[in-house]
Amino acid sequence: xxxxxxxxxxxxxVHIRPSYGLFIDGEFTDAKETIKTIDPATEEVLAxxxxxxxxxxxxxxxxxxxxxxxxxxxxxxxxxxxxxxRIARIIQERSRELAVLESLDNGKPIRESRDVDLxxxxxxxFYYAGWADKLAHAxxxxxxxxxxxxxxxxxxxxxxxxxxIAPALATGNTVVLKPAETTPLTALVFxxxxxxxxxxxxxxxxxxxxxxTGRLLVSHDGIDKVAFTxxxxxxxxxxxxxxxxxxxxxxxxxxxxxxVVFDDAPLDQAVxxxxxxxxxxxxxxxxxxxxLLVQEPVAEEVLARLRTRMATLRVGDPLDKNTDIGxxxxxxxxxxxxxxxxxxxxxxxxxxxPPCELPEKGFWFPPTVFTxxxxxxxxxxxxxxxxxxxxxxxxxxxxxIEKANNTPYGLSAGVWSEKGSRILWAAQRLRxxxxxxxxxxxxxxxxxxxxxxxxxxxxxxxxxxxxxxxEH
Amino acid sequence: MSTERLxxxxxxxxxIGGAFPRSExxxxxxxxxxxxxxxxxxxxxxxxxxxxxxxAARKAFPGWSARTPYNRGQILYRVAEMLEGRRAQFVAxxxxxxxxxxxxxxxxxxxxxxxVWYAGWADKLAAVxxxxxxxxxxxxxxxxxxxxxxxxxxAPDSPLLGxxxxxxxxxxxxxxxxxxxxxxxxxPAITLAEVLATSDLPGGVVNLLTGHRAELAPWLASHLxxxxxxLAGASADLTVECERAAAENLKRVxxxxxxxxxxxxxxxxxxxxxxxxxxxxxxxx
Numbered sequence: 001x002x003x004x005x006x007x008x009x010x011x012x013x014v015h016i017r018p019s020y021g022l023f024i025d026g027e028f029t030d031a032k033e034t035i036k037t038i039d040p041a042t043e044e045v046l047a048x049x050x051x052x053x054x055x056x057x058x059x060x061x062x063x064x065x066x067x068x069x070x071x072x073x074x075x076x077x078x079x080x081x082x083x084x085x086r087i088a089r090i091i092q093e094r095s096r097e098l099a100v101l102e103s104l105d106n107g108k109p110i111r112e113s114r115d116v117d118l119x120x121x122x123x124x125x126f127y128y129a130g131w132a133d134k135l136a137h138a139x140x141x142x143x144x145x146x147x148x149x150x151x152x153x154x155x156x157x158x159x160x161x162x163x164x165i166a167p168a169l170a171t172g173n174t175v176v177l178k179p180a181e182t183t184p185l186t187a188l189v190f191x192x193x194x195x196x197x198x199x200x201x202x203x204x205x206x207x208x209x210x211x212x213t214g215r216l217l218v219s220h221d222g223i224d225k226v227a228f229t230x231x232x233x234x235x236x237x238x239x240x241x242x243x244x245x246x247x248x249x250x251x252x253x254x255x256x257x258x259x260v261v262f263d264d265a266p267l268d269q270a271v272x273x274x275x276x277x278x279x280x281x282x283x284x285x286x287x288x289x290x291x292l293l294v295q296e297p298v299a300e301e302v303l304a305r306l307r308t309r310m311a312t313l314r315v316g317d318p319l320d321k322n323t324d325i326g327x328x329x330x331x332x333x334x335x336x337x338x339x340x341x342x343x344x345x346x347x348x349x350x351x352x353x354p355p356c357e358l359p360e361k362g363f364w365f366p367p368t369v370f371t372x373x374x375x376x377x378x379x380x381x382x383x384x385x386x387x388x389x390x391x392x393x394x395x396x397x398x399x400x401i402e403k404a405n406n407t408p409y410g411l412s413a414g415v416w417s418e419k420g421s422r423i424l425w426a427a428q429r430l431r432x433x434x435x436x437x438x439x440x441x442x443x444x445x446x447x448x449x450x451x452x453x454x455x456x457x458x459x460x461x462x463x464x465x466x467x468x469x470x471e472h
Numbered sequence: 473m474s475t476e477r478l479x480x481x482x483x484x485x486x487x488i489g490g491a492f493p494r495s496e497x498x499x500x501x502x503x504x505x506x507x508x509x510x511x512x513x514x515x516x517x518x519x520x521x522x523x524x525x526x527x528a529a530r531k532a533f534p535g536w537s538a539r540t541p542y543n544r545g546q547i548l549y550r551v552a553e554m555l556e557g558r559r560a561q562f563v564a565x566x567x568x569x570x571x572x573x574x575x576x577x578x579x580x581x582x583x584x585x586x587x588v589w590y591a592g593w594a595d596k597l598a599a600v601x602x603x604x605x606x607x608x609x610x611x612x613x614x615x616x617x618x619x620x621x622x623x624x625x626x627a628p629d630s631p632l633l634g635x636x637x638x639x640x641x642x643x644x645x646x647x648x649x650x651x652x653x654x655x656x657x658x659x660p661a662i663t664l665a666e667v668l669a670t671s672d673l674p675g676g677v678v679n680l681l682t683g684h685r686a687e688l689a690p691w692l693a694s695h696l697x698x699x700x701x702x703l704a705g706a707s708a709d710l711t712v713e714c715e716r717a718a719a720e721n722l723k724r725v726x727x728x729x730x731x732x733x734x735x736x737x738x739x740x741x742x743x744x745x746x747x748x749x750x751x752x753x754x755x756x757x
Contacts, residue, residue, distance in 0.1 A: 432749070
């Protein structure tokens with residue numbers, strides 16, 4: 001092991017205000033109630049933000065409706081495009097500030113927020129900007145739905161905002177977006193970016209708050225479209241709440257992805273892919289490769305290499321440029337990871353984590369692997385949403401596919417083999433919306449993303465991502 | 473002395489897994505003609521029949537979805553050939569429901585042509601709905617449509633054209649289905665089942681139930697091995713009930729819409745029961 005000197009990214013670039021209001025109709029308005037957001041690496045309070053209640057949600061929806069009817073809906077696509085291009089450029093200009101803020105509020109390593117989240121956020125706006133005046137060629141019609149109510153999770157706060165807002169705006173809809181309770185800050189800076197871009201008031205409204213604010217938003221009569229990314233349980237509640245309405249719905253929910261390693265896989269690459277698959281963003285990724293399915297002849301070797309590699313992962317200060325694994329986003333999430341890991345041990349799986357020192361304050365969980373896991377174990381069935389890998393083995397390719405598909409989810413899957421025909425054979429049979437072959441956790445605005453079965457429905461990204469926001 | 477020949481009547485049963493069982497419940501209900509006269513007894517399917525239908529549909533799914541699109545297109549075209557051969561029978565059955573001769577003939581012709589139209593889509597959907605995605609990195613990246621799985625279908629009251637217009641788009645892409653036929657006019661559905669049974673369509677790809685919608689639809693909607701729902705023939709109240717139940721395993725739900733079954737159907741019904749799968753692979757030496 002190498003010793004590293006601390007290499008902290010400066011947080012001077014970020015100026016966090018003590019409190020933030022709700023962004024409604026182009027203005028920050030103080031909310032009646034507030035919540036606090038903390039830095040999960042230190043448990044220090046970062047700021048106080050508004051918690052929107054019924055009246056404030058209603059104001060935001062009304063502002064979005066007016067903007068839709070008077071400005072954004074009637075605006076020619078090529079003009080909308082230019083606003084989105086502007087936004088993309090300002091995001092690029094302010095990307096370091098946003099990356100640092102994201103790491104502070106979420107706990108993710110600066111290396112990821114800087115090199116993954118922010119470039120993808122800007123690219124997403126840039127990509128959908130170009131669609132705004134080309135909808136007639138996309139195959140989904142050109143008529144926007146109206147007002148979209150969007151609720152996003154805390155694992156990729158600004159990236160999920162981009163996935164929601166960029167296609168909605170490109171297609172001529174206006175939005176009311178609720179960021180996650182624990183990660184509201186980059187969304188509030190985004191509101192400021194909308195002002196810098198002179199985006200007409202009401203086109204984008206950002207209302208912060210907890211679950212109740214989200215519930216008020218998605219059940220509001222004044223919205224035409226609900227887009228939600230989050231847990232399958234909340235997804236079900238939302239699906240129930242829109243039943244009998246004319247609201248359109250897309251859901252991007254949980255997953256329990258299988259990462260299938262065949263005995264002819266390139267093992268070095270596969271081990272990197274396994275690590276990236278489950279430890280990227282502390283494993284708080286809906287498409288995380290949380291079930292490793294490895295073919296028996298190479299199982300021991302893969303596990304040995306995996307343990308060696310895991311021992312080099314650096315857990316700690318999210319703002320340190322050498323950090324691989326940052327803080328878990330909240331105490332609640334940390335507890336869930338701990339609970340399920342304990343269940344894993346109780347059910348008979350063998351737990352291993354490399355020795356690593358965890359900071360005293362903050363929410364931390366070491367990279368962990370469970371071996372001897374059976375399909376019946378809860379850690380093989382339930383989404384842990386943390387840096388915890390369950391390892392299962394298989395003998396035949398058919399068995400691998402059967403085990404991989406033995407889940408109510410179907411968001412993503414991985415397959416590792418040097419044999420082209422085997423890759424395509426497996427990819428064809430894996431019931432998942434994204435199949436990563438000899439790679440994992442790659443994302444691009446041009447590539448559709450979304451799940452089968454209880455991982456939700458609808459696609460975000462690519463031409464397919466326009467469908468959710470157009471009347472057809 | 474000549475006696476008038478007594479007609480051999482048909483017993484209308486269910487169509488599950490390629491066979492024609494009666495409802496396990498032993499129940500039936502009376503189907504009347506346009507004037508209110510007795511036409512036949514139809515099977516009144518039960519919850520158990522719904523579950524048997526879903527089991528059959530699930531069993532048929534891997535094989536049907538793994539067929540080449542060309543093969544599925546050929547089989548559906550074969551169905552159209554069989555429909556054409558039974559044209560007169562379908563016209564007669566539609567006239568029994570109260571349609572005039574011309575209207576009945578038009579509906580049958582339209583239904584056959586609709587089926588042919590969908591048959592041709594089998595090997596074109598991926599080209600039209602898929603995409604090669606230009607990602608910013610050294611990756612091959614391709615999106616293709618795939619069937620959702622088992623589709624529960626509440627067929628509309630248009631007894632033949634409406635029926636084929638909901639079945640064909642579900643199965644052409646590789647889904648299998650469990651269909652609740654029109655409640656007042658279910659007989660053409662069973663005749664259609666006879667066509668399907670003799671057209672090389674594997675048993676279980678289409679399962680047809682007759683009976684009371686309000687009784688059967690909620691069981692389909694809440695069944696955890698059903699992946700999607702077409703509520704074309706559901707009333708407003710039944711739609712809400714089914715949509716709520718469908719949320720439990722996040723079924724894809726196609727809500728009922730004002731439908732002119734003679735209009736160009738577009739891709740909507742096919743798209744509603746397709747998933748998009750995106751495959752990534754690195755490019756490199």
